[in-house]
Amino acid sequence: MSKMSRTSQGRPVIHYEPDEKCPPLLAVISALQIFIPNTISLIILAALVVRASDESDAYLSWVTFTVLAVTGAGMILQTLRLRQVGSGRLIVANFNVPFLAVCALALSVGGPGLLASLVVVSTVVQSVLTLRLASLRRVFTQTVSGVVVMLVAVSAMPFIISRAVTPPEGESTLLFLAPGMAALAAGVLISLQDKPVWRMWILTVTVAVGLLVAVPLGFYDTAIIADTAWVSLPDYR
Numbered sequence: 001m002s003k004m005s006r007t008s009q010g011r012p013v014i015h016y017e018p019d020e021k022c023p024p025l026l027a028v029i030s031a032l033q034i035f036i037p038n039t040i041s042l043i044i045l046a047a048l049v050v051r052a053s054d055e056s057d058a059y060l061s062w063v064t065f066t067v068l069a070v071t072g073a074g075m076i077l078q079t080l081r082l083r084q085v086g087s088g089r090l091i092v093a094n095f096n097v098p099f100l101a102v103c104a105l106a107l108s109v110g111g112p113g114l115l116a117s118l119v120v121v122s123t124v125v126q127s128v129l130t131l132r133l134a135s136l137r138r139v140f141t142q143t144v145s146g147v148v149v150m151l152v153a154v155s156a157m158p159f160i161i162s163r164a165v166t167p168p169e170g171e172s173t174l175l176f177l178a179p180g181m182a183a184l185a186a187g188v189l190i191s192l193q194d195k196p197v198w199r200m201w202i203l204t205v206t207v208a209v210g211l212l213v214a215v216p217l218g219f220y221d222t223a224i225i226a227d228t229a230w231v232s233l234p235d236y237r
Contacts, residue, residue, distance in 0.1 A: 038071075045095040048160055054108065108163075
């Protein structure tokens with residue numbers, strides 16, 4: 001197994017070939033680097049959709065369980081090679097950010113049924129487009145796709161913030177936004193760093209910074225974590 005850390009120019013290179021067997025310790029560390037940030041991202045984005053649609057805590061618990069289960073099953077399926085199913089590679093699945101506002105609106109207007117229909121239809125459309133992806137590259141270039149994704153995400157933020165981020169009655173808006181502003185500042189600082197390993201943990205760090213500011217201000221109820229069972233199944237009726 002050939003392994004090099006840097007070239008003569010001082011630039012990092014690939015340590016292992018794709019088909020090489022990964023050492024167990026390195027595999028565990030790599031898995032944690034994928035699992036922790038990805039899980040936090042999934043839970044936060046799913047919670048934003050549910051909170052923006054004014055659904056109950058029971059529904060939030062059920063959605064969180066479903067999102068984690070389906071995403072995990074999809075990633076496991078991708079690592080297999082069963083004829084036309086699976087790529088034999090690790091493909092990280094996560095929530096599609098441009099769908100935030102659409103999912104929240106569908107859940108708010110039509111409930112879980114409309115949201116489920118939206119997911120099915122969007123999946124079929126994406127599957128059809130994937131079959132013609134090579135020919136569509138001339139129209140949907142990387143620049144066009146990137147701009148569209150950013151515009152959709154930016155346009156969704158006012159809707160999500162207005163529905164999910166609302167200060168309690170009588171509470172100072174500036175004080176209520178302090179944890180979010182601290183988290184945003186931490187995220188910007190990490191983004192400016194020229195180290196990919198820091199960017200990998202950007203969401204984890206921003207959440208931790210936000211909690212460190214929110215707890216002293218009384219905006220985070222730690223009793224919820226203390227009273228919650230570590231292992232349980234959601235009970236949504």
